[in-house]
Amino acid sequence: MLTVGDRLPAFDLLAVDQDSEHAPSPETAFKRLNQDSFPGKWKVLFFWPKDFTFVCPTEIKAYGELLEQLSDRNTQLIGASTDSEFAHLAWRRNHQELKGQSFPWLADIKHELAGALGIIDRQEGVALRATFIIDTRNVIRHVSVNDLSVGRNPQETLRLLDALLTEELCPCNWHKGEATIHF
Template sequence: MINIGQQFPSFSKTAVVSLEKGKEFETITSDSLINDNNEWTCLFWWPKDFTFVCPTEIAEFNNNFSEFRDRDTKLIGASTDSEFVHLAWRNNHDDLRGLKFPMLADTSKSLAEALDILEPNEKIAYRATFIIDPQGIVRWVCVNDLSVGRNVKEVIRVLDALQTDELCPCNWEKGQETLTV
């Protein structure tokens, strides 16, 4: 699996960004992760569209979209399903119609393979979350088993800690003192 401190792999993928006819799809590339505006990226993966745990996570990330935006962090969701399956799912699931972030389609599984997050038998992505700094460097990775949804509040807590660029003790939360050496 890609490690902390490594450059996020290069990619160019189609994503669903809208339900508006003619504006549904956009290409997202790894170049968009690197920027001078001090913008971070949180890219999270789910195993399959049209399943049960996945929409609860996607909806919770969407419910916290402003928390990520307030932290100058772009949010990107991804799976190995196609952009057409993503679009159909968004159109057919009440909790997904109003998504404020793109759903990346890795149909070739090349990005999931580069990240080494494919389940070996079904070749679907684990529930992996990556926090990437403005230079495109992976700063945090968390991977859950296929049956266990992640904790979005914990992702935000870790993002807050990383953005302090200081030593943060166990259970540290934004607004608390960091450690001094």
């Protein structure tokens, strides 16, 4: 698995990249994205195992609720799974909690990005619940991976992003606005 200090692998994938509830057709709902699609921005990239499941929409919704806060931090939120762009579009249109989501969901159906990151579950053949915080130079600055059955805490991702953005030493349980460590 790639880790802190490694570069985000090159990728070129289709994504559902808008509020798909209002997209008139798949042609306008899909967009090709790559590792350089968001120049000058930090990225929070999170993978979930499968569309049309039970834990995943709780995470997607919770991450989506952070869009404004992430934007204030010059950070792009990107979701991904090994499902197709058509599955993503159908799920966004048909799941009440996912309607109106307005951040891109990568369709990694060939497991290219998930495989390069090293986050494919060996038994299930799907992406693990992996979260990556990536800086403006596409360097991975944080990685966390959860068991398939356990959802993440997006607020913790935001806390970690805030700590990384200080470029200072941050103590345990540090939160934005608190003192950093100086010696």
